[in-house]
Every structure is written in C-alpha cells, then in structure tokens.
Amino acid sequence: xxxxxxxxxxxxxxxxxxxxxxxxxxxxxxxxxxxxxxxxxxxxxxxxxxxxxxxxxxxxxxxxxxxxxxxxxxxxxxxxxxxxxxxxxxxxxxxxxxxxxxxxxxxxxxxxxxxxxxxxxxxxxxxxxxxxxxxxxxxxxxxxxxxxxxxxxxxxxxxxxxxxxxxxxxxxxxxxxxxxxxxxxxxxxxxxxxxxxxxxxxxxxxxxxxxxxxxxxxxxxxxxxxxxxxxxxxxxxxxxxxxxxxxxxxxxxxxxxxxxxxxxxxxxxxxxxxxxxxxxxxxxxxxxxxxxxxxxxxxxxxxxxxxxxxxxxxxxxxxxxxxxxxxxxxxxxxxxxxxxxxxxxxxxxxxxxxxxxxxxxxxxxxxxxxxxxxxxxxxxxxxxxxxxxxxxxxxxxxx
Numbered sequence: 116x117x118x119x120x121x122x123x124x125x126x127x128x129x130x131x132x133x134x135x136x137x138x139x140x141x142x143x144x145x146x147x148x149x150x151x152x153x154x155x156x157x158x159x160x161x162x163x164x165x166x167x168x169x170x171x172x173x174x175x176x177x178x179x180x181x182x183x184x185x186x187x188x189x190x191x192x193x194x195x196x197x198x199x200x201x202x203x204x205x206x207x208x209x210x211x212x213x214x215x216x217x218x219x220x221x222x223x224x225x226x227x228x229x230x231x232x233x234x235x236x237x238x239x240x241x242x243x244x245x246x247x248x249x250x251x252x253x254x255x256x257x258x259x260x261x262x263x264x265x266x267x268x269x270x271x272x273x274x275x276x277x278x279x280x281x282x283x284x285x286x287x288x289x290x291x292x293x294x295x296x297x298x299x300x301x302x303x304x305x306x307x308x309x310x311x312x313x314x315x316x317x318x319x320x321x322x323x324x325x326x327x328x329x330x331x332x333x334x335x336x337x338x339x340x341x342x343x344x345x346x347x348x349x350x351x352x353x354x355x356x357x358x359x360x361x362x363x364x365x366x367x368x369x370x371x372x373x374x375x376x377x378x379x380x381x382x383x384x385x386x387x388x389x390x391x392x393x394x395x396x397x398x399x400x401x402x403x404x405x406x407x408x409x410x411x412x413x414x415x416x417x418x419x420x421x422x423x424x425x426x427x428x429x430x431x432x433x434x435x436x437x438x439x440x441x442x443x444x445x446x447x448x449x450x451x452x453x454x455x456x457x458x459x460x461x462x463x464x465x466x467x468x469x470x471x472x473x474x475x476x477x478x479x480x481x482x483x484x485x486x487x488x489x490x491x492x493x494x495x496x497x498x499x500x501x502x503x504x505x506x507x508x509x510x511x512x513x514x
Contacts, residue, residue: 127159128502131216133207133230135223137164137178137185138171139368139394140338141419142247145304145494146222147174151181152495161214163207165191165225170371171338172394186210191229200229207233217241218502224249224263231270241505244270245278245302246288248416248437267293275505278302280417281438300501304417305494308426308486315403315427324365324390331362331468334405336420339370344434346379348411350457353383355464362468365390367401402427407467407474413454415439422489425449425481430474432463448481 132150137143150162163186167173178185190203211219211233219234220243221227227244234242249267271277271294278300279285285299293299321328333355335348345366352364366376366389373391380389395401402408408424408431415437422442424431431449433439443449450463467474487493 126217127157128218128506129159129161129214129216130218130220130502131161131163131211131214131230131234133163133219133221133226135165135191135225136167136171137173137175137187138167138338139174141304141306141422142222142416143174144306144419145247147178147181147183148305148307148491149494149498150183152491153498154182156495156499161186161210161216163188163191163210163226163230165189165203168371170369170373172369177396191225203229204233208236211237211239217506218243220245222247224267227270228266231274235273241275241502242273243276243278243501243505244274245280246284246416247280247304248284248414249288249291249293264291264293267291271298276300276501278501280304281441283438283441284416287437302494302497302501304419304422304489305491305497306419306422306426306489307491308422308489310399311402311423311426312428312482312486315399317403319397319400320365320392320395320404324392326363326365326390331359331406332365332404333362333407333409333464333468334365334367334401335409335411336367336401336423337410337418338368339366339372339376341372342412342414343372344411344413344455345372345376347455347457347460348409349376349379349383349385349389351411351460351464352380352385352389354457354461355468356385356388358465359468363388363390365392365405367392367395369393398423399427402429405429407432407464409460409464410434410439411454411460412436412439417442421449422485425478425485426489428475428478428482430467430478431481432460432467434460442485443481444484448477448484450477 134146150160154160166189190199207229218241219239221230222245231242277294282301285301289296355362408429410418410421410433417438421431434454435451436454452459452463
C-alpha cells in the first residue's frame with residue numbers, strides 16, 4: 116500500500132540507492148526488495164549498481180521481474196583504482212545532480228565511498244549507509260585494514276545515519292571505532308520468507324545430483340569465495356564421513372574458488388560425497404532436500420542463507436561470526452562453533468545429525484524468530500520510519 120505522506124514541499128520522497136554490485140547473494144536480494152517495496156509505498160527510487168566479476172553471476176533479471184530497473188555503472192568496480200574511482204565519482208555526482216534525491220542510501224564499501232562523497236558534494240539532505248557486514252577484519256592485511264577503517268570513520272562523520280544489519284555488526288563497528296554506538300541504527304535484513312515456510316518439495320535436487328533419496332544431505336548455500344572458508348567445511352566433511360560414510364554434502368553456489376574446492380574435495384577422498392550444484396534459483400527445492408544447512412564463514416553480516424534455512428525449518432550449524440550468533444540465539448536456534456576449526460565443525464554436524472529431534476526443535480524455534488524479525492514488511496516499515504525521521508530533523512553539520 117502506497118504511503119500518503121509526502122516529503123519536503125509535498126513531493127514524493129526521492130531515494131537514490133547505491134550498491135557495489137548486484138552479484139548473486141543475500142545483500143542483493145535485500146536491496147532489490149527494499150527498492151521495489153518502497154516504490155510501492157509511494158517513493159520515487161533509483162537503484163545504481165556496479166559491475167560484478169564474471170564468475171559471480173548477477174540478479175539483474177530477477178530485479179527486473181520485480182519492476183526494478185538497475186542502472187549499471189561499469190566504472191564502479193570492487194577494487195580500489197584511483198582513475199576509475201574518480202570517473203565513478205563524477206558519474207554518480209552527475210546522477211545525483213540530475214535526480215535531486217532527498218536521500219542517498221548506500222550499501223557495501225565501494226558504493227558507500229563513492230556514493231557518500233558524491234552526495235555530500237551535491238548537498239543531498241540525507242545520506243545513509245548500511246553495513247551488511249564489513250571488510251575491516253579478515254579480508255586484507257594490517258595496512259589496508261587501517262586505511263579502510265580511517266575512510267569509514269571519516270565517511271561516518273559525514274553521514275546522516277549509519278545502519279548495521281545486526282547488533283553484533285553494530286558492536287564490531289563500535290569496537291573498530293567506526294562510529295559511536297548512538298550513531299548506528301540496527302535494521303535487520305528483510306526478505307520474502309513465506310514461500311519457504313510451508314511444505315517444501317523433496318527429491319528434485321537429489322535426483323538432479325544423482326544422490327540417494329534417503330541419504331542425509333548437508334548443504335552450504337552461497338558464494339564460493341575465500342571469506343566463506345569452504346576448505347574448512349570440506350575438512351569437516353571428511354571427518355564426518357569417517358564416522359558416517361552415508362552422509363553427502365552439496366555446495367549450492369559458484370565463485371572464484373570452485374576449481375580449487377573441487378580439487379581439494381578430490382584430494383580428501385570426497386569426490387563422490389561432495390556435489391557442486393552451481394547457482395540455483397529454485398530455493399524451495401534446494402531447502403526441501405537439505406537435512407542440515409552449514410555456514411563456515413570467517414566473517415559475515417547476517418547470512419541470508421541461514422535466514423532462509425531457518426524459514427524453511429532446516430537445522431543449522433554455523434561459525435560464530437558477525438550477526439550469526441544473534442540469528443541463532445547463541446545456540447538456541449542451531450549449533451555455533453568457532454571459525455577455522457574443522458574438528459569442532461564436524462562434531463557439531465555429527466551432533467545435529469545424531470540428534471534429529473533436538474535439531475528439529477531448534478530449527479522450529481529459529482523459524483518463528485526469522486519469520487517475525489526478518490520479514491519484508493518489517494524492513495519496509497523500519498526504513499520508511501528512518502527516512503522520515505531524518506528528513507524531518509534539522510540538518511546536521513558534520514565535523
């Protein structure tokens with residue numbers, strides 16, 4: 116339902132949303148659904164995205180199905196490149212001057228840098244940045260980490276509001292001195308979860324992968340990227356198979372590490388036990404066939420695959436990073452282990468498989484939590500309220 120409240124001077128509130136790249140993944144789902152949902156509530160919105168890497172895939176077609184036409188800037192790349200980034204800044208500044216948004220809202224690090232600088236330069240009234248996680252630990256060496264922390268502190272002072280997707284991400288940002296706690300709002304991810312919450316089909320994914328209908332199947336859903344630490348998952352899989360040879364594993368997704376992970380699986384004797392399914396859009400069929408969902412990341416915001424798994428009432432084992440502990444209620448909604456520890460991960464997987472009643476009970480508790488806290492309507496309410504509050508507040512002069 117469209118909002119009857121208008122912005123300054125009786126106009127529709129115009130929002131320019133920027134996102135570094137619409138690659139296949141949870142944050143991309145979030146920004147597309149947010150853009151589409153706010154338009155339905157009466158906002159005038161534009162979504163500007165950068166260029167994803169060739170191996171990542173994108174959600175541009177999926178966005179189009181929801182009526183979101185993404186404006187793709189090839190010069191908005193993921194890596195720092197001074198000349199290309201200067202060209203991106205000029206291009207975004209032109210877009211801002213043309214569209215005259217009341218709000219510029221950026222997501223992810225590179226879009227946050229370029230978009231906030233362009234918005235500040237153009238005198239946009241409200242500038243918001245969302246941290247879906249951060250790249251300030253675990254991605255780079257000490258010097259680059261220090262550089263990026265300094266950039267984020269400066270940009271934070273020049274933003275109307277900073278948003279974290281979980282309390283844990285907020286706490287990390289405060290600990291890294293990106294901004295004081297009172298400057299960071301928590302707005303959890305919001306997704307279309309209802310299709311996953313009912314009875315799901317079973318057997319289609321197993322049949323496509325040539326797996327037995329009754330074999331326990333453990334799955335990881337997401338990018339095959341270094342930060343996901345899927346090598347640790349493969350080592351854990353070998354330990355699980357040593358105890359329970361009938362367990363199979365599937366990695367649903369793709370990315371730069373696929374070839375290396377396939378080689379690692381073969382070296383561990385897992386060539387027949389681990390399947391690489393690539394990207395799949397039939398999430399009801401995917402989660403319908405998974406008996407257990409695992410996340411082995413070294414760094415996360417709030418992992419969308421785990422929200423989806425819990426919405427589907429699937430048991431979850433995950434590393435205690437970012438907002439995962441909040442999502443799993445410190446273990447009441449699943450199993451939590453330290454990152455980078457194959458033995459601990461294997462032990463948790465075996466416990467979840469060996470105690471199916473307890474696993475189902477934790478998953479059902481998690482399902483109720485995510486349906487309440489991570490639905491799309493709640494996200495739209497939160498962001499709508501935030502924008503109106505910031506637009507109504509006196510202009511803040513940044514230091």
